[in-house]
Amino acid sequence: MSLTVLVADDSKLSRRSVIRALPPELETTLFEATNGKEAIDILAQSPVQLVLLDLTMPEVDGVGVLEYLSEQPSSPDVIVISADFQPEKQRTVMSLGAKRFLRKPLDKEELAMTLFELGYL
Template structure:
């Protein structure tokens, strides 16, 4: 079974790092968004199993993407991956439906554990 993943981050290096950190024993279909508006556009036209989302992006930030999903009562699994690790920000993203909040630079084991807890492994 293939897992459809959207990686949304304005940094190409960060997107590549997140993709490389995905557990190797699963089959993925990966799409990439370079900003929040692009992520919203992709989410409007495609069904994904998992969104790996940065918070600090141009046009629409990660919180805006989460608000978009929240307003649509989306059940999409979202893992936020951000260097902005403020407790207030964590509370906001969790209240908007994010399942996990992981710190950059991303630790492969933390991502694997989050994916295990969400039922992917």
């Protein structure tokens, strides 16, 4: 069974890095968003199960995406992947429903362990 994943980051290089970090045994259907507004549009139209979300994006930031998801009757799991590792920011995103907060640059083993802990592997 394929896991539907949305990778939302304004940097193409970062999106590619996150996609390459996904474990090869994880069968995925991928969506990509270059900003928070695109992410929200995809989430409104497609049944996404997992969001890999950057915080600093144009139009709508990652916190705005999490706020949108918190208002939905059901929402996907969210793993925030950001270089903005301030404790207050971590508390904010976790209070809005993020499952984990991972630091950029993304460590493949840390992502795999997180996916295992969340039941995807």
